[in-house]
Amino acid sequence: MQPLTRRQREILDYLTDFIEEHGYAPSLEEIGQRFGLSSLATVHKHLTNLQDKGFIRRAWNRSRSVELVPTRMGARAIELPLLGYVAAGVPIEAVVSTESVAVPEDLCGARDTYALRVRGDSMIDEQIRDGDLVVVEDRKTAHNGEMVIALLDGSDVTLKKFYREDGHIRLQPANDAIAPIIVSAESVQVQGVVVGVMRRY
Amino acid sequence: MQPLTRRQREILDYLTDFIEEHGYAPSLEEIGQRFGLSSLATVHKHLTNLQDKGFIRRAWNRSRSVELVPTRMGARAIELPLLGYVAAGVPIEAVVSTESVAVPEDLCGARDTYALRVRGDSMIDEQIRDGDLVVVEDRKTAHNGEMVIALLDGSDVTLKKFYREDGHIRLQPANDAIAPIIVSAESVQVQGVVVGVMRRY
DNA sequence: TGATTTTCGCCTTTTGTTTGCGTAGGATGG
DNA sequence: CCATCCTACGCAAACAAAAGGCGAAAATCA
Numbered sequence: 001m002q003p004l005t006r007r008q009r010e011i012l013d014y015l016t017d018f019i020e021e022h023g024y025a026p027s028l029e030e031i032g033q034r035f036g037l038s039s040l041a042t043v044h045k046h047l048t049n050l051q052d053k054g055f056i057r058r059a060w061n062r063s064r065s066v067e068l069v070p071t072r073m074g075a076r077a078i079e080l081p082l083l084g085y086v087a088a089g090v091p092i093e094a095v096v097s098t099e100s101v102a103v104p105e106d107l108c109g110a111r112d113t114y115a116l117r118v119r120g121d122s123m124i125d126e127q128i129r130d131g132d133l134v135v136v137e138d139r140k141t142a143h144n145g146e147m148v149i150a151l152l153d154g155s156d157v158t159l160k161k162f163y164r165e166d167g168h169i170r171l172q173p174a175n176d177a178i179a180p181i182i183v184s185a186e187s188v189q190v191q192g193v194v195v196g197v198m199r200r201y
Numbered sequence: 202m203q204p205l206t207r208r209q210r211e212i213l214d215y216l217t218d219f220i221e222e223h224g225y226a227p228s229l230e231e232i233g234q235r236f237g238l239s240s241l242a243t244v245h246k247h248l249t250n251l252q253d254k255g256f257i258r259r260a261w262n263r264s265r266s267v268e269l270v271p272t273r274m275g276a277r278a279i280e281l282p283l284l285g286y287v288a289a290g291v292p293i294e295a296v297v298s299t300e301s302v303a304v305p306e307d308l309c310g311a312r313d314t315y316a317l318r319v320r321g322d323s324m325i326d327e328q329i330r331d332g333d334l335v336v337v338e339d340r341k342t343a344h345n346g347e348m349v350i351a352l353l354d355g356s357d358v359t360l361k362k363f364y365r366e367d368g369h370i371r372l373q374p375a376n377d378a379i380a381p382i383i384v385s386a387e388s389v390q391v392q393g394v395v396v397g398v399m400r401r402y
Numbered sequence: 403t404g405a406t407t408t409t410c411g412c413c414t415t416t417t418g419t420t421t422g423c424g425t426a427g428g429a430t431g432g
Numbered sequence: 433c434c435a436t437c438c439t440a441c442g443c444a445a446a447c448a449a450a451a452g453g454c455g456a457a458a459a460t461c462a
Contacts, residue, residue, distance in 0.1 A: 005440065024210045027417060039443045044419065049440085061449050063206045063417050104303035107401055127328040127400070147402070197400040199328070200308055201348070206417095206451070229407065240454045245408065247452080262407050262460050 004053065011035070011046050012055055015066060025064040078105050080115045080135065086149060086159045087119035103135055107196040112138040114192070116149070116159075123147070123159055125174035128197055134159070135196035140189075147194040153187050162190065203254040212236070212247050213256055216267060226267040279306055281316045281336065287350060287360045288320035304336055308397040313339040315393070317350070317360075324348070324360055326375035329398055335360070336397035341390075348395040354388050363391065 004012065014034055018026045026034075032043045047066060050056045059065035079100045101115045118132045126147065128134065134147075142148045148162040150171055160171035160181065169188050171181040205213065215235055219227045227235075233244045248267060251257045260266040280301045302316045319333045327348065329335065335348075343349045349363040351372055361372035361382065370389045372382040 007441070022207070022210070023214075024205045024207055028419095029417075037442075039445095040418075041420080041444080042442055045441080047418095058418090059203065061418055062204075063451060065204050065418090067204050102305035102307060104305060104399075106303060107399065124328070127325070127330045127333075129328045132328075195402050197398070197402075198305070198308065199398040201396050201398075208452070228405085230405095238453075240456095241407075242409080242455080243453050249408095250451080259407095264406055264461075266407095 004050075004055070008046060008050055008053075008055075012050060015056065016068060019066075019068060025066040027064055078103055078108055078113075080108070080113055082115045082117065082133075084116060085119045086116040086134070086157060087122065101133060103196070103198070107135055107198075108137070113195070114138065118159065122173040122175050122178050125176070126161070128159075128174070129199070131199070133198040134194045135198070136192035137195045138191070139193050140191075142190045142193050149191040149194070151189040151191050152181070152183065154189075157191070159194070202256070205251075205254065205256070209247065209251055209254070209256075213251060216257065217269060220267075220269060226265040228265055279304055279309055279314075281309070281314055283316045283318065283334075285317060286320045287317040287335070287358060288323065302334060302399075304397070304399070308336055308399075309338070314396070315339065319360065322376060323379050324375045326377070327362070329360075329375070330400070332400070334399040335395045336399070337393035338396045339392070340394050341392075343391045343394050350392040350395070352390040352392050353382070353384065355390075358392070360395070 011031065014031065015025065018030075028040045028043045028047070031046075032038065032040055035043075037043055047056065047058065051058055055069055057067045057069055080103050082101045103113075103115065114136055116134050116136055118128055118130060118134055121130055123129075128147075136149055142162040144163050146162050148160060148171075149157060150160055150162070151157050152171075158171065158181075160173055163170040163172060164185075167184075168182055169185050171183070171188065173180065212232065215232065216226065219231075229241045229244045229248075232247075233239070233241055236244075238244055248257065248259065252259055256270055258268045258270055281304050283302045304314075304316065315337055317335050317337055319329055319331060319335055322331055329348075337350055343363040345364050347363050349361060349372075350358060351361055351363070352358050353372075359372065359382075361374055364371040364373060365386075368385075369383055370386050372384070372389065374381065
């Protein structure tokens, strides 16, 4: 990405601030006013230069269509809803709250994904501890050995490893102190599969 | 997702608030009334524009059918350099490669931060396993109990828990099979402190 | 049937685009 | 050192297109 002149830097900074504050880009006139430019052509030329250098994008002839190109370190992240807590034997607090968590894009599955906060140490032997954040891909089926969010009898929700064995399903906690749950295939419903873990110290 | 004009932003904000408050979307007339528009056609056009730009969805010809599309953006992530591998007793392969990893902003410390891939199970009892990604904050000092990247005698680099004890430093692996390292304060240099962990399945 | 959404012209305002012209500073080559 | 060239930066006016707006009629859903 090419270097900017001073004027271009100033304008780019202004654009950044404006978009941050208003949620939409300024018009050419607003930019010109900010910098005391009486000619829109001047502003337009600046924007063109910024675009040529790859710092912004514009839709042709559209109002306030300047868009900041993710320059710096702006990597792609996705804001996933934090649906609540999951622990052994306790249902998810189905709070459709406004809470959300930023998760790197490549940590998410292809489908609908959400996040849950882990309560308890039932998966301690799988290196998932109390307070960790699990990224869950919304799926109805799982393969053997995958870590799943399982709904039991339409009531309890637990985080376990999933094993389909002859005639039944085994939900295996990763903690010697907790016994596995063995149930029929009818009474367990997979709600999602864990695809990632995040922890903060 | 395309940028909005000011009017479109205002209307979108109104929609957001209304749905948040009432649980259902406003009718065209209610929108028009809010903005002093006497023609429903105007409102309709705005909604169409918002839909074209991907901010809302609508069922055809249904009352109050505007639906906010989850704007799963705005989450900031930072592209951290992936400096290499770290394991017990093995120096970092100081590959200044172009590799980098996307990490959520709130997982990073305030200062310079980078990422390392973990090799081996020396920290297994701290729920960090082989292959995990640790986010490291570049610091020269650590508090007791923190997990650090430590440089020994200018040669070996290891991932250990840090304890300052009288007259010496104890570097404690989180694995019963590995003995702690006890050295003088002069021969150990803290390179960074682990502030986060990420794992992908 | 009544409430609501969609569509159709037609208009005004806002905004972005283009062309033409001019100044100043830095780099370049003779 | 000076002429020359290029680029950044600026002004003004004409132009083009999208955005924003109106009212009424048609279409649709419940």
